[in-house]
Amino acid sequence: MAELGIKIKDLFFKNPVLTASGTCGFGEEIADFVDLSVLGGVVMKGTTLKPREGNDYPRMAETASGMLNAVGLQNKGVTNFIKNIYPNIKDISTNFIVNVNGSTIEEYVELAERINELEKIPAIELNISCPNVKEGGMAFGVSCASAERVVKAVRKAYDKTLIVKLSPNVTDIAGIARAVESEGADSVSLVNTFLGMAIDSKTRKPVLSTVTGGLSGPAIKPIALRMVWQVYHAVNIPVIGMGGIMNATDAIEFILAGATAVQIGTAMFIDPAIPVRIIDGIDHYLDANQYGSVNDIIGSLQI
Amino acid sequence: MKKTIRELLLIENTQLNHDNFRLVLQSDAELPNMVPGQFVNVEISQATEIFLRRPFSVMDTDAENKTFSLLVKILGRGSKVLTTYQAGEKISVILPLGKGFTLPSANEKVLLIGGGSGVAPMLFLAKTCGLDPARVHVLLGARTKADHIDVNAYKSFGNFWFTTENGSLGEKGFVTQHAIYKSKLSEFDKIYACGPAPMMKAVAADARSAGVFCEVSLENMMACGFGVCLCCVEKTVSGNKCVCTEGPVFNVNELTWQN
Numbered sequence: 001m002a003e004l005g006i007k008i009k010d011l012f013f014k015n016p017v018l019t020a021s022g023t024c025g026f027g028e029e030i031a032d033f034v035d036l037s038v039l040g041g042v043v044m045k046g047t048t049l050k051p052r053e054g055n056d057y058p059r060m061a062e063t064a065s066g067m068l069n070a071v072g073l074q075n076k077g078v079t080n081f082i083k084n085i086y087p088n089i090k091d092i093s094t095n096f097i098v099n100v101n102g103s104t105i106e107e108y109v110e111l112a113e114r115i116n117e118l119e120k121i122p123a124i125e126l127n128i129s130c131p132n133v134k135e136g137g138m139a140f141g142v143s144c145a146s147a148e149r150v151v152k153a154v155r156k157a158y159d160k161t162l163i164v165k166l167s168p169n170v171t172d173i174a175g176i177a178r179a180v181e182s183e184g185a186d187s188v189s190l191v192n193t194f195l196g197m198a199i200d201s202k203t204r205k206p207v208l209s210t211v212t213g214g215l216s217g218p219a220i221k222p223i224a225l226r227m228v229w230q231v232y233h234a235v236n237i238p239v240i241g242m243g244g245i246m247n248a249t250d251a252i253e254f255i256l257a258g259a260t261a262v263q264i265g266t267a268m269f270i271d272p273a274i275p276v277r278i279i280d281g282i283d284h285y286l287d288a289n290q291y292g293s294v295n296d297i298i299g300s301l302q303i
Numbered sequence: 304m305k306k307t308i309r310e311l312l313l314i315e316n317t318q319l320n321h322d323n324f325r326l327v328l329q330s331d332a333e334l335p336n337m338v339p340g341q342f343v344n345v346e347i348s349q350a351t352e353i354f355l356r357r358p359f360s361v362m363d364t365d366a367e368n369k370t371f372s373l374l375v376k377i378l379g380r381g382s383k384v385l386t387t388y389q390a391g392e393k394i395s396v397i398l399p400l401g402k403g404f405t406l407p408s409a410n411e412k413v414l415l416i417g418g419g420s421g422v423a424p425m426l427f428l429a430k431t432c433g434l435d436p437a438r439v440h441v442l443l444g445a446r447t448k449a450d451h452i453d454v455n456a457y458k459s460f461g462n463f464w465f466t467t468e469n470g471s472l473g474e475k476g477f478v479t480q481h482a483i484y485k486s487k488l489s490e491f492d493k494i495y496a497c498g499p500a501p502m503m504k505a506v507a508a509d510a511r512s513a514g515v516f517c518e519v520s521l522e523n524m525m526a527c528g529f530g531v532c533l534c535c536v537e538k539t540v541s542g543n544k545c546v547c548t549e550g551p552v553f554n555v556n557e558l559t560w561q562n
Contacts, residue, residue: 033307057535
């Protein structure tokens, strides 16, 4: 039994396996399948100041080794979260992380301030990479200047662990990572989904109501892995890796590339109990290769 | 009802007609009680093009033998591969999912309307609704006789009526043109429908204007089936609702189809 605990800034995670935002609800939705207290962390569904209805149906298209989604941040807003969800989860022993979204810098800041008040929420994941909203979202994450502005403003308002979720839809993700690090991010998580589209040749129409959507699943894994590796070498803050992780081997590859922790996303839709097997698989890998701690293999890729 | 992921044994795969198959799955452990309208999400991991699970309505259950059956109609690549599975294979299934139909009260008269794979929950409902069979009318529509499945095993649970577009079985036309539907809709206390969207929309509109209670079971595309992906939403009078957890059964008055 190897040591699986890791740290992001001062925040301890009992293991490096988190569930990704938008794939595990607020934790409660997957509690039938998995004991939440076994997880390293739960990154909850993207939350906004005001309730959002999200995009029109259809919001999903299955693609080769993956899927496109265009949910558009449907959520009941932060007030509902604080009133109706937070009381149910706050005493569960894992790190519940709020995924914070806004269409303006002011909205991000106000939301971060509200979450800062919640004693049992030790971190936020600042989502500057949602590809499915018209305003804000990815717009903030595709240039260094705008990424810096929003992180700088939120950093002033939020004093706990600040993770910034990066978009892969950029030419230089390492540059964006350096920019958010310079403004005080404690960690970066990557990657969010890749902008893609699906067409129905029979109807000659796009499959998604929004035409484009975010691609996830094993289809994106090699690109995500490359980006994690590049960012790991560009910054000094911990990197949280994700993108098509379906099993423990995939997770280990991300850790070898430089991820301190990983998030399990689309795989949750197919097997919501998979995080437990991934945690066990990492443990077995460490034991089999005689490593005492998962920290020993972070970024240990042999080139 | 707690949702679980189970490895089930396929004990039967019977071809019912050119594109419909009945799959019977058996569990080692006792199965949870499943009701008409509920569904299960089946993993079909044979090709990278079939990445997600596929949802199927429950067609029947047998608590004693710990089995349930699904009606699998070939609609795309996932269902096509699933119909090639042989008895003896293991299949991962998440169950039970969704909310079922509102059951009728003792003296009510009901009309169950099914088309396509929507026949499955209607047969299950006919069998388990608890009414005297004389009060149960099941109206099934398909393109031709060859597209209908044999429902003889269910005929003791109600009165069965059929339509085909070419008149090869039952009355010619759509279900909404059948005599029992056209002349007597308001005589029913409850109408239930599952099938292609145009059929359900037509039934919903007629039921609303006749002032008859009507529930439909929707088949929106979904990724997870248990309420986390938020992909299967249907617009309702109280905002977007997840078909997988807040449905798939909806009262037509909740839907915004009339707009």
